[in-house]
Amino acid sequence: MIELIQSSLRLSTPLVFAALGGLLCERAGVATICLEGVLLISAFTAATVDVFTSSPLTSILVGMIAGSAFMGLHALLTQKAKADHIISGVAINILAAGLPPLLSQAWFGSSTNTPSVPSNARLSEPAIIAAALILPLAMHYLIYRTSFGLRLRSAGDGPEALQTSGISVGRVRTLALLLGGALTSLGGSYLSIGHSSQFLRDMTAGSGFIALAAIIFGKWRPIPVFLASLFFGFTEALPMILQGVTWRGLSLPVQWIQAIPYVLTLGILVTTVGSARPPRAIGSK
């Protein structure tokens, strides 16, 4: 049981950061299908910096800068160049998937992974997990109790009103994207140098998209989105624990067990997605 909780928390942590980071962007009215790419690029950057500096703190900071830069690119494309949010997001995902193997090959002679860092150069897992548990409250405060939050919600639900109040919608959205990118990058860095000790090609394995699902499941509100992320982490932990468990001499086929997270996710989304109301102006230019 303890084991289940521990591994649920570990698997939830990157989802919590990505989902809450993405939530910030989406509430500001920017569709963030590029969460996956931001996770990947920050995981790779943190791992690479850690190899050279052996300083987890520096690595995580540089990782956040890289993730923010990618979100900044998304901001540039969607807010300045008025590109379609989905197309820009897909382009960023492709870039973020292709860049790490190329650079990794050039720097470390292997396109599939970066060198492993020693355990004393890794992030402290409990500290990151604790941060993930506090984050939803901070986000709730930021979104509902501050001037920035008010402007952020307006950028997502009534950008015309915000613009006529004399506030630049593009600036609010860009700020939200940079901040959201930094938060998401905490999740990415945790993946490579907290949960693991190196970057592996495509190691995010769709976490960015699951985080997107958590945002929808949580109806774009920070606390429910946090709980949704925990739930998705739990469904990923479940098969690992269930494998090899027998009950009265019966054991479930391993394929069935492995299918559990996907079946649960699908079921939840199918039943809740209809009633979820996204920010009104999401994806607007």
Place this chain on the structure above:
Amino acid sequence: MNHSPLIEFKKVSKRYGSISANDQVSFAIYPRTFHGIIGENGAGKSTIMKILYGLIKPDSGEIFHNGHQVVFKTPQEAIQAGIGMVHQHFMLVPTLSVWENVILGLEPNRFHIDQSSAISRIASLQNDFGFNLNLSAPVESLSLGEQQQVEILKLLYREARILILDEPTAVLTPQEVTVLFDKLTSLKEQGKTIVVISHKLKEILNYTQTVTVMRSGKVIATKETIDLTEEDLSQLIMGRERSPLRKRKLFPVNTQPVLKLHQLSTSTKSAHKLNNINLDLYPGRILGIAGIEGQGQQELVDVLCQVEPFTGTALLFDTPLNATSAYSKRQAGFSLIPPDRQKEGLILNFSNADNFILGHQDEDRFRKHGFLSPYQIRQFSQTLMDRFDVRPANPTLPARALSGGNQQKLLIARETSSEVKFLLACHPTRGVDIGSIEFIHSHFLHLAEKGASILLISSDLDELLTLTDSIAVIREGTIVFESATSNLTLKELGLWMTGAKT
């Protein structure tokens, strides 16, 4: 008036290509007055106010504020100078509460928002000016009249001394209009200067002190309202006398209804489902549906267009509605002027010519050897555009290039170009200027004289009272009252609509 002007325009001009939106506009607005700006659509009323407000840059001319020449580059600069504007389409965030909308962009604190102090500050503001809004309610739960009050409150919170309202009554019920103008009058008593842009004569005559009349981008006159009659004003606006609506020759009595609705109800989740509707419409008669917006009018249109399931009986041309298709219905003489012409009536990116044949594309007159003939379509469009005075009369332009009133004329031309037996007309003159309204009304009378039945859904009560033979009032999905139009007054209709009379 011995004050010096608060705002003075001197020879302000603005051109868009070959069209003069404002041509040497000069007039003055005096402090603590209620000033009306009236004119047809496209007369340049909104343009001159948007120039003042910093939304549009003028080509030439000067603007003086308190005797000093000013140029506001953005609305923020105008607001800082005490000039506020309520736009025709409200600029509110629907999901935010009233108080959040009011402070948006000018929050009392830099980072942390102290909710209770912000709310109490706005509460005292609304007390001072006689508003009574629930500040914590989300804006989307308010009526349009209340949303407009939020817009005004926003300006008062920003300490505006001049309030400009662009067509403020377009979306309001008669009762809400009275409430609005009483509020504005009391704001004026408290020292504010009010400017209202409108094309409705009565509002201007009843409430303003000074009126500026504009036509084709020019100021025709600025006069004391008290010196003007309705006829004077309409003559100034149109540049000619208003032709009274002619008496129509009533189509012979026929006891076989074209449209018969009996115990009609809808069951979808919508807030205003229809409940036990009974209506009969006979050939050559015009039946009006009056009601506050969103009382089931849309559902009624949806039922007649067969996009909403229903129970009960609905017979059109003696055929049950659910036994016919939209296509065969049109073939039988069903025409529709939908509530939202830009979304449901036209395809704005298509050329005028292509818009003219939507729904008629199968007819032989547009074909040659089985293929659509662009030549014939263009010829046909040109004829209709000339006859309906759609300007500019160029079939190859996209419909997007036309003004709202001309788009509506194009739509009406299409819908009535083949034989009409039943016309469902929803808000046919909404946002259309006086000259075009006259044309549309007289065209409707012409159709009815030839035997077409018209179901007219409108929020313009004057329109209903002048055109229809009888009026049914819809409230909360039910017809609460029906009467011959000759026995009805505007006031009585308003009372039925709001539920003051049941």
